[in-house]
Every structure is written in C-alpha cells, then in structure tokens.
Amino acid sequence: MSELRYNIVNREWVVIATERAKRPHDFMKPQKDVKIIPEFRQDCPFCPGNEGDLSDETFRIGGKEKWLTRSIYNKFPALSPKEKLVRHNDGIYHSISGYGVAEVIVESPKHNLNLALMSDEEVENIIKAYKDRYLSLQNKEGIESVVIFRNNGSGAGTSLEHPHSQLIATPIVPPQIRNRVESAMAFFDVTGKCIFCSVLEQEMAAKIRMISENGTFASFVPYAGAAPFVTWIFPKRHTSSFGDINGLEIKDLASILKLTLSKLYYGLNNPDYNYTIRSTPVKEDGKAYFHWYLTIVPRITLPAGFEVGSGIFINSSLPEESAEFLRKIKVP
Amino acid sequence: MSELRYNIVNREWVVIATERAKRPHDFMKPQKDVKIIPEFRQDCPFCPGNEGDLSDETFRIGGKEKWLTRSIYNKFPALSPKEKLVRHNDGIYHSISGYGVAEVIVESPKHNLNLALMSDEEVENIIKAYKDRYLSLQNKEGIESVVIFRNNGSGAGTSLEHPHSQLIATPIVPPQIRNRVESAMAFFDVTGKCIFCSVLEQEMAAKIRMISENGTFASFVPYAGAAPFVTWIFPKRHTSSFGDINGLEIKDLASILKLTLSKLYYGLNNPDYNYTIRSTPVKEDGKAYFHWYLTIVPRITLPAGFEVGSGIFINSSLPEESAEFLRKIKVP
Numbered sequence: 001m002s003e004l005r006y007n008i009v010n011r012e013w014v015v016i017a018t019e020r021a022k023r024p025h026d027f028m029k030p031q032k033d034v035k036i037i038p039e040f041r042q043d044c045p046f047c048p049g050n051e052g053d054l055s056d057e058t059f060r061i062g063g064k065e066k067w068l069t070r071s072i073y074n075k076f077p078a079l080s081p082k083e084k085l086v087r088h089n090d091g092i093y094h095s096i097s098g099y100g101v102a103e104v105i106v107e108s109p110k111h112n113l114n115l116a117l118m119s120d121e122e123v124e125n126i127i128k129a130y131k132d133r134y135l136s137l138q139n140k141e142g143i144e145s146v147v148i149f150r151n152n153g154s155g156a157g158t159s160l161e162h163p164h165s166q167l168i169a170t171p172i173v174p175p176q177i178r179n180r181v182e183s184a185m186a187f188f189d190v191t192g193k194c195i196f197c198s199v200l201e202q203e204m205a206a207k208i209r210m211i212s213e214n215g216t217f218a219s220f221v222p223y224a225g226a227a228p229f230v231t232w233i234f235p236k237r238h239t240s241s242f243g244d245i246n247g248l249e250i251k252d253l254a255s256i257l258k259l260t261l262s263k264l265y266y267g268l269n270n271p272d273y274n275y276t277i278r279s280t281p282v283k284e285d286g287k288a289y290f291h292w293y294l295t296i297v298p299r300i301t302l303p304a305g306f307e308v309g310s311g312i313f314i315n316s317s318l319p320e321e322s323a324e325f326l327r328k329i330k331v332p
Numbered sequence: 333m334s335e336l337r338y339n340i341v342n343r344e345w346v347v348i349a350t351e352r353a354k355r356p357h358d359f360m361k362p363q364k365d366v367k368i369i370p371e372f373r374q375d376c377p378f379c380p381g382n383e384g385d386l387s388d389e390t391f392r393i394g395g396k397e398k399w400l401t402r403s404i405y406n407k408f409p410a411l412s413p414k415e416k417l418v419r420h421n422d423g424i425y426h427s428i429s430g431y432g433v434a435e436v437i438v439e440s441p442k443h444n445l446n447l448a449l450m451s452d453e454e455v456e457n458i459i460k461a462y463k464d465r466y467l468s469l470q471n472k473e474g475i476e477s478v479v480i481f482r483n484n485g486s487g488a489g490t491s492l493e494h495p496h497s498q499l500i501a502t503p504i505v506p507p508q509i510r511n512r513v514e515s516a517m518a519f520f521d522v523t524g525k526c527i528f529c530s531v532l533e534q535e536m537a538a539k540i541r542m543i544s545e546n547g548t549f550a551s552f553v554p555y556a557g558a559a560p561f562v563t564w565i566f567p568k569r570h571t572s573s574f575g576d577i578n579g580l581e582i583k584d585l586a587s588i589l590k591l592t593l594s595k596l597y598y599g600l601n602n603p604d605y606n607y608t609i610r611s612t613p614v615k616e617d618g619k620a621y622f623h624w625y626l627t628i629v630p631r632i633t634l635p636a637g638f639e640v641g642s643g644i645f646i647n648s649s650l651p652e653e654s655a656e657f658l659r660k661i662k663v664p
Contacts, residue, residue: 157636
C-alpha cells in the first residue's frame with residue numbers, strides 16, 4: 001500500500017503511491033518527443049558570432065572568439081541592478097522594487113550540446129562560471145541570496161535551446177531557502193548536528209538510495225522526494241556556502257553531476273528537468289547548521305489540485321527502485 | 333520595472349515581472365486546443381448507466397437512476413481507509429502508512445458539462461456534496477485535514493473528462509495549511525485580528541483587485557498571486573471551517589464561484605485550472621485566527637528552475653489589470 005514519508009529537510013510530506021505506482025522505465029520520454037538539433041543556429045543569440053559588443057559579458061573561459069563558457073546579463077531580467085532597492089507599504093501589504101541581478105551562463109559554444117554528453121572538463125568550466133558569478137554577487141549590497149539553476153527541455157521552462165544555466169541574485173532570502181534554514185536550525189538545536197550531514201551519513205550506510213559517489217561528493221535519490229527521480233548531490237565536506245567549493249571539489253562535482261545527468265539521459269531518454277544549487281543566504285555564511293547541495297528535479301509528472309491544495313506531493317515511483325535503476329544504467 | 337510583492341497569507345514573495353509582462357488577452361488558450369466533447373460516453377465510468385452496484389457511493393442528490401450529483405470512493409486512492417494508521421521510524425526518517433480517504437464527487441450526469449456553464453442550482457448541488465463529505469470525514473479517527481479540490485483540463489492534471497471534483501482526507505496537517513495557520517496565528521498574536529478578514533477589508537476598500545461580490549462572499553485577484561489570474565473567494569463571515577457553511581452561503585458560494593469561473597471561461601477560453609478549499613485542520617476548528625477560503629489557480633504558465641530553486645514565483649501579469657479584465661467580462 002501507499003506510504004507517507006516525511007522530508008526532514010523541508011518539513012513536507014510525500015505520498016509514495018504504490019496504488020498508482022509505475023516501474024522506472026514507464027517514466028521514459030516517448031521517442032517521438034526527441035528532436036534533432038543543429039550544432040549552430042544563425043538566429044540563436046548564444047551561438048558564436050552572435051555575441052554582439054560584449055558589454056553584457058560578466059565572465060569568460062577561453063578567448064573572445066574561441067570561448068568555452070561565458071556568462072552575460074539576462075536581456076529580459078526578472079530583477080535588475082538598474083533598479084534602486086526601495087521598500088513600500090500599502091496597508092497590510094509589503095513590496096520591494098525589482099532590484100537584483102539576472103545572468104545567463106552560456107555553457108558551450110555548441111548549440112546542440114547537452115550536459116549529459118559533455119566531457120568532465122566542459123562541465124568543470126560551467127561549475128567554475130557558477131563559482132565566479134556566485135562570489136562576485138554574494139557581497140553586493142542588498143543581495144541576500146544567489147540562486148543558480150538550469151532548465152532542461154520545454155517541460156522545464158526553457159525557451160532557448162542553446163545549453164545554458166541561469167542565476168538570479170535576490171534582495172530577499174527565498175522561501176525555499178528560509179524553510180530549509182529553519183529546519184536545519186531546529187535540528188541543530190536538538191541534536192548539535194548538521195541535518196544534511198546526518199542525511200548523508202544515513203544514506204551512505206543504508207546504500208539502497210545511493211546512485212554514485214566519489215572522493216568529495218555523493219548522489220542519491222532522497223527518501224521522500226516529491227517527484228519521480230528527484231536526485232540530491234551532496235558535498236561530503238560540511239560547508240554552508242557553494243562559494244566555498246575548492247578546486248578538487250569543482251572537478252568532483254563536475255564528474256558526479258555529469259554522470260548523474262547521463263544516467264537520467266540514457267535511462268529516461270533525455271527527460272526535462274530543473275536543477276538548482278541550494279546555498280546559504282549569502283549574508284549568513286559559515287553557520288554550523290547549513291550545508292549547500294544540488295537538487296535535480298525531473299519534470300516527468302504534473303502536480304494537480306491535491307498538490308496545489310495541500311502541498312503534499314504524490315510520487316508514483318519508489319525511491320529505492322529508482323536508485324537501483326539509475327545505479328545499473330551504463331554510461332558510454 | 334518589476335516589483336516583488338509579499339503574500340502575507342503564505343509568507344512567500346512573488347515577482348510581478350513587468351519586463352516580461354503580458355496583456356490579459358495574451359493568456360487566452362489557443363482555439364486549436366479546444367475540444368468538442370459528447371454529452372455521454374459509453375466508456376466513461378462516471379456517465380449514467382455505468383455506476384455499477386453503488387457499493388462505492390458515499391452521497392447522492394436525486395434518485396438512483398436520475399441522480400444530479402453523487403460522490404464515490406476513488407478506485408485508485410492515494411490514501412485508503414483500509415490501511416491501519418501506523419507510524420514508523422528509520423533512523424532520522426519518519427513515515428506513516430497510507431491511511432486516509434479519497435473520494436470523487438461526480439458533479440453532473442452530463443459528460444460534457446463544465447462548471448462555468450452550469451446553472452447556479454447545479455453548482456449548489458456540488459457545494460452541498462462538498463459539505464456533506466467534509467462533515468462526514470472531519471470527525472473520523474486519525475484524520476487531520478480534508479482537502480477538497482478540482483482539476484480542470486489536462487494541463488491541470490485531469491485524466492478523466494467527465495466533470496468531477498475530488499477530496500482527500502489526510503492523517504497529517506498538510507504543509508500548505510500548516511504554513512497558513514502559522515501566518516494567521518502570528519498575525520493574530522500581533523494585531524488581535526484575523527489575517528483573512530484584514531485582507532478582505534483592505535481589498536473591499538481598495539476595489540482595484542475585486543472581481544465580484546454578493547451578500548456573503550467576495551472574489552478578487554490577490555495582491556501577490558503566484559501566477560496569472562490566481563483568484564481568491566473569501567466568505568465575508570469569519571469562520572475557520574468550510575464545514576460551517578450555511579444554507580444562504582451555499583447559494584452565494586455557488587453563484588459567485590460559477591460567475592468567477594465563467595469569467596475565466598469566456599475571458600481566457602476555458603483555461604486549465606485547479607481550485608481548492610483551504611479550511612482549518614479539522615481537529616483545530618473554531619479558532620479566531622483562521623478563516624476558510626477557496627483559491628482558483630489557472631495553469632497557464634509553467635514554473636521553471638528559478639521557482640524550483642527559490643520558491644519565488646514570477647508572475648508575468650499585473651493583478652490589478654487581470655481583475656479589471658475579469659470585471660469587464662460579460663457572462664451570457
């Protein structure tokens with residue numbers, strides 16, 4: 001029968017719905033939905049030759065013409081540094097002007113490349129770009145959080161095909177982060193331990209939800225993931241800020257991220273997904289209770305009215321079975 | 333420029349993104365996505381004649397053959413009363429057996445009817461069914477919450493076309509409810525007032541986000557809705573539980589719900605949507621700080637990686653403009 005599982009990291013419950021359960025391969029993307037994409041498109045703003053005057057560039061690896069990875073200001077920013085940070089009140093309501101920074105990390109010059117198919121070195125360049133941009137923005141006045149994320153596929157909200165990640169620096173601590181900070185704080189106050197270190201310890205001992213592991217990182221399917229194939233990648237070293245990632249960890253994260261995404265790519269036929277790095281609020285670094293990590297959320301199933309009404313997600317897959325399936329996927 | 337607005341009811345921020353802003357009619361469903369549906373389908377389990385032996389029926393208005401609205405146990409329940417309520421621990425993890433109740437409210441015998449096109453009396457029958465089922469389940473042992481919801485259209489998670497609502501009674505207080513209870517409690521502790529009464533008071537005075545109003549209800553676009561055309565319907569009388577709804581209020585709710593959904597139907601071409609009733613945890617009734625309400629969430633835009641990573645939603649519509657648009661829509 002079904003089971004309700006508690007996610008101790010965000011204090012949400014998930015129904016692991018065996019009555020509606022599917023086998024791992026049932027979540028594969030249908031072949032008809034797979035597109036052939038060219039390596040270069042004249043009309044793509046991210047393809048080489050279409051960079052314009054470079055005044056919007058914030059970071060680059062490689063030469064001006066022969067770049068490998070670069071980041072630019074988002075042309076359609078949700079939040080902008082041109083705005084002054086101003087707070088307003090209207091009776092019981094509160095608002096803030098749209099101050100912040102929105103950047104795009106163009107991951108590769110090749111229009112049709114996919115993280116799952118890149119070399120470890122190519123993925124390493126992307127992580128280096130994330131780190132550079134994170135460090136540049138974390139001390140900026142009025143910025144409370146730097147959210148790094150990636151949308152893969154139209155079902156995950158991508159509007160541009162060219163491989164890219166995004167970053168938005170916000171003038172507030174986002175609810176998803178504040179919620180996890182609160183959980184972690186409460187756990188620390190009771191146990192004297194980091195909640196994320198404790199999760200990792202239990203997962204590495206139990207083994208049944210592990211996908212892969214290297215010197216400094218582990219990837220696994222969480223005990224109470226809200227959707228099929230949600231995957232967490234945790235650094236083994238306790239550190240609250242992604243900005244603290246060191247050289248060896250950059251290599252290891254690139255390698256395990258690429259491996260995990262490749263397993264999803266080959267196992268589920270290039271599923272739509274989002275991933276995001278959950279890092280400490282930038283002005284609250286160095287705390288014993290928080291621990292940054294990366295979460296991959298495949299967009300395979302659709303939340304419906306029950307999820308909207310309750311916040312309880314129905315997951316029609318069994319985390320232990322998904323992990324076993326991914327462990328067995330061979331990556332060429 | 334963009335603006336961040338704070339939703340005081342769930343303590344979440346929303347970016348009202350004027351840089352990406354669209355006009356109300358840009359959110360219309362394309363005509364090609366509109367299907368013609370027959371009034372009866374032989375293969376539909378909810379159509380008259382296909383009821384089976386009635387052993388799964390929990391409520392009915394009308395005769396056995398000529399019913400108007402009925403409710404039944406869900407054949408594929410996420411949670412089931414056949415399970416015993418048992419709690420487990422596995423190290424730091426917690427789980428509960430899949431105990432609960434899942435029912436389907438078959439709204440009409442007509443396969444192709446839509447709430448927006450029903451008579452007020454037909455909608456009244458649906459609300460009566462909600463009330464009956466809510467009251468029946470709220471005192472059941474081990475049930476902490478009764479979540480009533482509706483999925484309209486495939487983009488909102490409907491798998492069956494026949495007009496129906498659903499209800500899931502859960503052995504836990506869902507996070508979406510607990511979150512709002514906490515906000516309401518904190519507001520009450522500071523101001524001595526109900527947060528929902530205060531919102532309603534400010535909206536009725538400001539008028540700019542109002543859609544419609546009758547003797548006992550008001551419908552409006554919230555100040556910080558997470559998505560275009562999110563709409564709230566509040567009872568004017570302060571009461572924490574939907575189960576307290578009285579005869580006049582049932583009539584008025586039916587009328588304002590039908591009118592609001594009709595405005596969405598004619599204004600946006602039958603958009604996919606979910607609605608849900610947010611009511612007090614059933615064993616915590618009668619509190620001064622909580623106030624039940626109904627929320628309609630059109631599924632017009634797709635949350636992407638930023639929403640997944642931050643919990644901050646980007647709303648590409650202006651609530652005041654959406655409300656004005658809906659106020660002006662004439663319903664035949």
